[in-house]
Amino acid sequence: MVAMKQLAPHTTPLALASWRLIPAGVALLLWAARDRRPQPATREAWVAIALFALVDGACFQGFLAEGLQHTSAGLGSVVIDSQPLTVALLAALLYGERLTALGYAGLPLGVLGLALLEIPPSLWASSGGDSLDAAAAADAALGPALMLLAAQSMAVGTIMMRWVASKADPVVATGWHMILGGLPLAALALAREGGDLPARLIAATPSDALLLAYVTLLGSAASYGVFYLLASRGNVTSLSSLTFLTPMFAAAGGFIFLGETLTLQQLVGAGLTLGAVALISLNGKESQE
Template identity: 50%
Template sequence: MTALWQRLILISPFFFWGTAMVAMKEVMPHTSPLWIAGVRLVPAGLLVLGVAIALGKPQPNTLGAWGWISLFALVDGFLFQGLLATGLSKTGAGLGSVMIDSQPLAVALLSRWLYQERVGGWGWLGLLLGLGGISAIGLGDDLLPLLHQPSAWQGIPWGQWWQRGELWMLLAALSMAVGTILMRPLARYADPVVATGWHMVLGGLPLLIWPSLNTPAPWAALQWSDVLNLGYATLFGSALSYGVFFYFAAKGNLTSLSALTFLTPVFALTFGHWFLGETLSQVQLLGVGLTLVSIYIINQRQVLGQWWQQLPLPTRLRESATSVSVKVVDEMK
């Protein structure tokens, strides 16, 4: 497999996640958000398990394996997808995707703490730029008054945030970050692809069954276009994307992989504009630019570090920058 195809496969989950947000948003007016989450998970999980069986992947057969899979199902299945669908019903597809993709910073911090993954000065710079980028995309023009008048923060009705989709999306981001971290120890007990399939089924069943007990049934008002959108979100936005993402999460550097999720809002905002009429302000466009720069910095941080060391800078400036970087990293230990 060529390097180009490997990169395309690595990026594919984030493209499908972004476009699946748009597909799910179009279905929201006709059914329950939690039921959409269940439909997205359970059939996709069964499909992943079917592929795993066809490939001869071993099924979990120990109590430890099922324990980790159950925890994974609770955090990354039930909580993440439930919070995501609830938040998406209260906000736009592009904005919702942006808020969810604040999770790479949490992944970097947890990976540093639990797995001693080195982020480095360039990595932290990239993560902070990415966080600033998604903040600019999420807040848009509302960000400018907050920067010019810090007292404006006092006028924000924090008690009403539970009614806002942004908070639900941030909680979903935290759930996804924890789920990403869980995949590494889980992979010691079960095959990553098999674990991905089971966690989708176990985490999605409550989301599928609970709304189905209500009257009218959550599928009563669906249209054929909704069925196609749900099929896309299930097949590409869940089955294929989850399988690829957690396969790489079990084997690769979590910080670098997670940082690619900054691509998801770019795809979601682009297709949200095309299909849902969502528009971007100048501040949001600046945020997209910062997001793309952050992806490059994080994934090329080792190359950038070598380039920095080779620059003909004054010795005092180089030593000062290096000592600051070391100090920051030591404080994060």
């Protein structure tokens, strides 16, 4: 999330979304070919992958990239990483994954922990301050609304993966869904942002190239491949709850490697987040017994 925010000045939202998907999808397919994983062989498999690409590729990454232009990386991360709430509800309805009292307690606790970790104290303090005019209020609401749509797209994609994996190899399906989901984003980027893109790319730096490589290979190819491989096999509620840990690791990394300070609010948020993941993990074990 932070890397994408840093890349934003030297690219455009939809171009960044497509660049994050298409090369990562190619990398996953090369990995799958090395392991001799089978390619989709039926019409049903390609239909499943295409729908997966629309929801989790084009919609998720498109809403995410656009939303980041209108909100901070921290607040955006809180909204995105709240998607385990939707996953838990859909998994209970569609897959019969039972939520125990531990699960019901852990999910909102995780969202609260994320909020304490990522939303700065100044924003909490100003929540009751001067009211915004209508235009400013609409602009302030646009970013979180887009991020919420991105979170719901990711949640539905997580739920879809078990169905997609019944039609095709999960790693191959993930690779193809990234390519197919990235192509319409690339077309939209050329149509909407093509005039502005060359000037921004000229201003790009070597550090931007490294950030893009990180976002593509680790932030997309590796993370998507592992996440959806596990989603095709295990308890998706417990798996998706691990996204609660993302902001916590970011804060810890900044403290260890960059000398950033952790406030009492962030430490409390980290503790609540760890507790939430533990509760949801225990929920997953109880529901399997």
